[in-house]
Amino acid sequence: MSTPAIEIEGLTKDYPVGFWRQRMHRSLDHLTLQVQDGEVFGFLGPNGAGKTTTLKVLMSIIFPTSGSARVRGKSIDDVSMHREIGYLPEQPYFYDYLTARELLDYYARLFGFAASERRERIIRFLERVGLGGAADVQLRKFSKGMLQRVGIAQAILHDPQVIFLDEPMSGLDPVGRREVRDIIHDLKREGRTIFFSTHILSDAEMLCDRVGVLVGGKLQGVGAPREIVSMEVYAMEILFETPEGHPLPNSLAKSATQVGGRYRAEVPEDQLYPVLDELRRCEARILSVTPLRPTLEDYFFKLVARDKSAPPQLVEVGAR
Amino acid sequence: MSAVPGIVAVNTFREAVRDRVLYNLIVFALMMIGASVLVGEISIGISRLVIINLGLSAISIFGLVMAVFIGVGLVYKEMEKRTLYCLLAKPVRRWEFLIGKFGGLVLTLTVNTFFMALGLGAALYYVSREFLRSDAMIVIAIYFIVLELALVTALALFFSCFSSPMLSTLYTLGIYVAGFFSGDIREIGMVTHSPAMQTAARAISYLLPNFRNFNVIAAASHGDAIPFSLIWQNTAYAALYVALALIGASAIFSGRNLK
């Protein structure tokens, strides 16, 4: 079996807090995690859970208090590891006096590409993120969404095997999110490993082979979205319309809610057919019947709620 | 040697070149040099002397202002705006980044000094319609100013690796002033008659960067010959001190958790 793309072992990060810095706040607590080659891994958690901290440690922007990590078998201390990875920071910001082309040229030079190859790559990747027309615009004139796209372009410019994306969909409109999803799909098809953090679960559900859920600096669970979320149907959703003036059937009078002239009702699976019979009797028009399963979101909220009841993670450390 | 520092330096240079503040400073310095022509005309007989003195002083002062104020922001700005995140995710070591930043500003300052020197040359030619052999000393004086600016930049960069731009500015200017008086510190030590004080004063005076070494403005304005050995000695002195500051900066910056 080949080495995993990402191996994280017991990664811990304490931050000093307070004016005199005598107290430490543990923002990452013995994180151990493996991501296999070619996997799309979703790193989930609410804001402040330690997702960004994890990525910053992996990029050597900050240093871990303890623990270690390897990417494609190379320690994160090893600068040559950075040749094989791409990284999109959260809310990226770039040198605003440069144009998109100049920025990507700067980064491409750092990887030692020849001039002709740089030219070709920059055009190709700007088009891939939908910025082909804005190549020579100064970044100070870019919108937040455009900056996010430039950020993705610089993260994949050198065809890295492992790509780390911190909240890649944040700040994007629905079309932009769709495009980023497509890019991630493409990258996966090319066999690359993608590790992305998000607090938006539908994105993770749609894209990820596996997800890890981080709350309060601790990993709460890892697995395929389907493993984490039980596939059991807990209710059926019925959408229907009734003819003018017709009263609702008795069994639905209480539970149905009116939505723009239509009714929506959730009924237990075993009650579905009796309810449908009743609707047919009062000449209702059935619009849809959908099975309801718990989503990652539900799982997530359960975990966060559990964590909130616990005291905050403050570890007392003697004055340094 | 990796190509990274050079690439970072070029980008730093580009940033400075696209900053409007820089041009205002250069224009102001050139105006001062221009004004020296007027002053020179008022003081009969020493117009060349006044132009050289004032011109070299203006080049040195404006260079110093740029070195300190851009120097303390070099690293801080990249940390504050988090542009460093993307950069450090590339195959870039932190010391390579520092050397690149340093090189970029020194390149900027050298180019600026060159343009201001052209202004000085023009003013000199306007007044006397000739260049003298001894004017070669002005070139040496300008070279020494560039060395001095490189040293100041390295110090500013060093301080900005562990303190805010405001404090770094204070530290750098403090060292600059102290470095100018390092000779006096030694002599004051001699006056105390206490061997411990004398040793301490000597040690401090040798540890501080001696900025007086680079000041040959008076000699240049009189057209006095500057010994050739002083050129390589000053070059070596600046190089060693810059290396010292950059190694110190790298040692601190390499271990720093960025915001």
Added chain:
Amino acid sequence: MSSRSHSRALWFALVAIPALFIAIGFLQIRIEAETRTVGQQKEELLLRSGLLLKRWSLGYDSLLGDIYWTRAVQYYGARVGHPGEKFVLLSPLLDITTTLDPNLIVAYRFGAIFLSEPMPTGADRSDLAVELVKKGVAANPNSWELSSDLGFLYYWHLKDYEKAAAAYLQGSKIPNAPSWMKMMAAQVSEKGNAFSNSLAIWSELYETTQNEKVKKNAFQHLQSLRALQDTVELNKLAEQYRKQHGGYPSSVKELYDRGLLQGVPLDPAGFPYGFGADGKAQLDPNSPITLPKISESPTE
């Protein structure tokens, strides 16, 4: 907290930084040797206008005055005793100092002594000393010391007894001025009294000064004045001896043998006096003392 590469960087810095500091120290010594030879050829004070400096000092003029005062003292200290030294910058340095801080009495007094003293202890420029002290008197009307210095300059170096007396008299009117100021004024006005007065003044200076250099200087003057006084006395006795015996004595012992002296006097350094062929008393050739050069020989 730090990575492996960081600890490597730290070790490198730990070795490199001291090594670089040592190299820099050695280089600085070489550079200073180089610039000293350059600097000595051209010693100059770029800004000679104290008023301009005062305007540019942004309110820190007294601090700048202190810096210039230190420079002046160092300038003097580095050059004193060098044969042929003229102390050309001492006067402008002191002038700038006192313009920046007009109340720095010590600077005027320093100038009074070392601008007027003959080379190689001073600049031998009594005129500049007088100018400086006059400026001090004008700026510090309550300092009797400066008037005393001015009087002394006129009296000792310029032999202008009238102006000397005027200066002493002006100083004696200042509250707290010691009584001898008036005495000096009175005595100096009698031209012939120069000799004993100078003794009195040097004694006063020797007794009252806090400055080591001034004290030493006063002591040397006192010694040479006492020696001068002795030789004058011996010359008188030699004249008396000639009247009695028809010839000058060849040694001091002969005066003693003939009962004209109660003992054999020694000069303040402990050497015996002798007589020259002209019958004038002289110092022993080994004595460190030199007789003051006084144009008019004192009569008393």
